[in-house]
Amino acid sequence: MEVFSAATRIGTGVAWALALPCCVGDAQVAPPIETAKRVSVSALASGYPDRPLEEWLVELTRVEPDDVSWEVNDCGEGGDGRQAPTCVEASVTRSPDTSIHVSLVVQSISAKTDQPEIWMLYATERGQVRVMQTLTDVVDYARRADSAVTGPCCFRQCAVLHPGALPFTVTPPPDGAPVMLWTHQICFDKSRDHSVSHDDPADIGRIPAGARCAFCAQPLPLIGKHAIAFDVGSFSPPHRFWSHPECLTEQLRESAIDDLSPLGPRRR
Numbered sequence: 035m036e037v038f039s040a041a042t043r044i045g046t047g048v049a050w051a052l053a054l055p056c057c058v059g060d061a062q063v064a065p066p067i068e069t070a071k072r073v074s075v076s077a078l079a080s081g082y083p084d085r086p087l088e089e090w091l092v093e094l095t096r097v098e099p100d101d102v103s104w105e106v107n108d109c110g111e112g113g114d115g116r117q118a119p120t121c122v123e124a125s126v127t128r129s130p131d132t133s134i135h136v137s138l139v140v141q142s143i144s145a146k147t148d149q150p151e152i153w154m155l156y157a158t159e160r161g162q163v164r165v166m167q168t169l170t171d172v173v174d175y176a177r178r179a180d181s182a183v184t185g186p187c188c189f190r191q192c193a194v195l196h197p198g199a200l201p202f203t204v205t206p207p208p209d210g211a212p213v214m215l216w217t218h219q220i221c222f223d224k225s226r227d228h229s230v231s232h233d234d235p236a237d238i239g240r241i242p243a244g245a246r247c248a249f250c251a252q253p254l255p256l257i258g259k260h261a262i263a264f265d266v267g268s269f270s271p272p273h274r275f276w277s278h279p280e281c282l283t284e285q286l287r288e289s290a291i292d293d294l295s296p297l298g299p300r301r302r
């Protein structure tokens with residue numbers, strides 16, 4: 035059958051990912067992702083609580099369940115699906131350049147449904163992979179990443195001290211020193227106009243022709259009232275955006291505006 039052979043060619047990863055619960059004999063077999071989400075952490079490593087992996091991971095990394103992506107793959111073993119085990123990998127992105135990954139083998143090569151086991155644990159940080167040995171390493175890593183973060187989110191609609199924070203570095207004109215604030219990706223994304231794309235940071239004093247305000251999407255004055263430059267992200271280079279001063283201050287919390295004293299309407 036054409037559809038089936040196409041799916042087979044794509045590979046078992048896709049086939050599994052698309053699989054609905056299916057039947058072996060009379061028994062319902064959960065798809066691998068469901069199996070992985072529900073496996074008890076206590077069954078993966080001794081000394082851990084009897085809680086579903088998904089719930090535990092969300093709490094550990096302090097994200098929403100939707101922020102964890104689950105993917106079925108061949109455990110990096112290659113092969114045509116009959117010669118490689120099946121893994122489910124949970125990936126938690128905590129900032130654009132940092133993520134934590136828990137990969138479980140959910141089906142061995144013998145194709146019996148096994149108790150899921152830890153296959154690989156790692157984090158990526160600015161493109162570097164850091165392999166971890168045990169769940170305890172993952173816990174330590176997540177906590178260390180938390181403690182490295184300071185400050186509440188600078189956006190008005192959010193009051194959270196964050197894990198997964200992005201530096202938000204504002205350079206007020208004409209020659210004010212850059213001020214570092216913090217934001218969440220989600221808060222920045224909610225506030226910005228998505229039709230405006232970022233530049234790579236170049237000369238802070240030179241506004242590129244055609245630059246638009248990240249918040250109202252209107253053109254920026256090249257002369258006269260200065261546009262504000264701001265860089266988002268700890269990755270290198272960060273994403274450079276521009277804004278009208280009033281558009282930026284409209285989005286920011288009062289305490290954040292105070293940090294940018296030359297900027298805000300509250301300046302006396």
Ligand SMILES: [Zn+2]
Pocket residue numbers: 187188189192193194217218221
């Ligand atoms: Zn926020």
Ligand SMILES: [Zn+2]
Pocket residue numbers: 247248249250251252277278281
């Ligand atoms: Zn604007």
